[in-house]
Structure formats: structure tokens, C-alpha cells
Amino acid sequence: MSVSDSLTTQRVSELVMANRAIRAPNYRADHDEGVRFTDLERGLQWGADAIPALMGLFRVEQDARDDHPDGWVGFARHWRGGTLRLDFDLFSAPEEPDEILVVTAISGREGEKTIVDENVGEIELSDKVPTEEEWEERRKRYQATRRKDDTDGSAAVKAYIAALPDWKHEVAAQFDQIVQQEAPHVRRAVKYHQPFYGVEDQGWFASFSAFSKHVKLTFVCETYLDPEPPSGTGPDRQALDLKKTDTLDEEQVASWVRQAADDPGMGW
Known part of the structure; x- marks a missing residue:
């Protein structure tokens, strides 16, 4: 597995809209221990939350944890007012032209102007909080892309196996x-x-x-x-x-x- 030297929020959105994002076999939708985020505890979901968040990230950082050398962390504002943290890898293989986002986890973070993430540190939050309608529109655009995609998914399967x-x-x-x-x-x-x-x-x-x-x-x-x-x-x-x-x-x-x-x- 290898990753690009840098990853932008725009690139993440492009990969999602090209149907190049998958859920890892060990994908988790939860919170880190000690984090209380009541509004989102009722059920973070892959299609309803992870995909719209990936299309609306305001910050992407390399994962600083020693046991995640190829990992990335992204943050997105949720329409309910909180912040979502998404953990993912960027998979690429020499013989495959397509990079694949392999999302391993999604969790909630509380805060109004800044949050302190245990791995990344202090993060200034984006002022742009999407509406529920904008969130749903992202999800629908992604679903439309998936229905139209007729490319071979070898890269995605290899990424799944590698995970x-x-x-x-x-x-x-x-x-x-x-x-x-x-x-x-x-x-x-x-x-x-x-x-x-x-x-x-x-x-x-x-x-x-x-x-x-x-x-x-x-x-x-x-x-x-x-x-x-x-x-x-x-x-x-x-x-x-x-x-x-x-x-x-x-x-x-x-x-x-x-x-x-x-x-x-x-x-x-």
C-alpha cells in the first residue's frame, strides 16, 4: 500500500464522485472513548453520513499515530452542528491507475469554534455548516454516480483485500x-x-x-x-x-x- 505525498479536500471529493471510496472490512461508526456526542450517537451511517462528509471535508491531515503510517484523518461539519472525524487510507497499486479511499472509521466531535482532537491537536472549525438539504443533495449526487459507473472495480477489490x-x-x-x-x-x-x-x-x-x-x-x-x-x-x-x-x-x-x-x- 502506498499513499500520495499530499491529499487535499478537493481530491477526496473527486475520488468519492468517481466512485473510488469503499468501506473497510473493519469499518467503525462510533466515538472514541470518553467523547460524548449525543445527537450523532443515534446512528452514524455509511451512506447517510460518511459519504456526504467526505464530499464536504474542510481539513485533511496525515494520521500521526505510529500504527497508522499510511493513514489520513479528515474533518467535516455536520448539518446538526457538530463535527465528524473520518479515518481513511489512500490505496494505490502499481498496476492500477485508480487510487481508492478506504474509510476505516467515522466518529463525532463536539465544539463550536474549535475542537481538540486526541491525534491531530487543536482544530479551528469551519464556519460553513451545511443544511440538511445540502447534506442530502451530496448523498443523492453520489448515488447517481454509483448507478452510472460501469468501470471495472479491480482496484477497489484489491484495496478491500489489502485491508x-x-x-x-x-x-x-x-x-x-x-x-x-x-x-x-x-x-x-x-x-x-x-x-x-x-x-x-x-x-x-x-x-x-x-x-x-x-x-x-x-x-x-x-x-x-x-x-x-x-x-x-x-x-x-x-x-x-x-x-x-x-x-x-x-x-x-x-x-x-x-x-x-x-x-x-x-x-x-
């Missing part, structure tokens, strides 16, 4: 490689906060998601695979759950990938 820790990263990277080998013309995207794999103009045939104790590989197919994976609710949701102690059967997973790619079960 996974330890053995989960290894399982996801192994699965991604198998998909590439068995379906060379695969299209990728991060949808519903998880990576998806598809055949252009036919549909999505596989995805994966990471949980606290396992990684779920899901095959999205019109018919049942042979042999049927051990879990799932139907042919369009056949799944294999892998825990830390499990070994991925590459030959079997490759067979399931080939079958699902031949008969994608989720509309494009």
Missing part, C-alpha cells in the same frame, strides 16, 4: 487469484460492502465477505453446483465458510468458480 488482516487476507487473496485463473475476463466490484465477481453483460457469479471468525465464499448461480457447497439458502447463495484453521481446497473451489461463471445468478 483484511492476517489469515483473512490470505484466504481472500487466494480466492481472488483462483477467480482470475478460472475466469480471465472477470469483472470486479465492491457492492454492498463486499467484493463481487461477474461476467460482463451476464451477471455476478461469486462474492466473499469477512466475519470475525470466518471468511464466507459465496457462489451466485442459477443452478445448484456439483457437488453442492456445504451451506447456503438456494442455488443463488451457495457458500463455503472458512475458519482460521481450515485449508482452502483450490481444486474444488476452482471447479465451483467455473460452474458459477458459466451460469451467473445475479443480474448485472
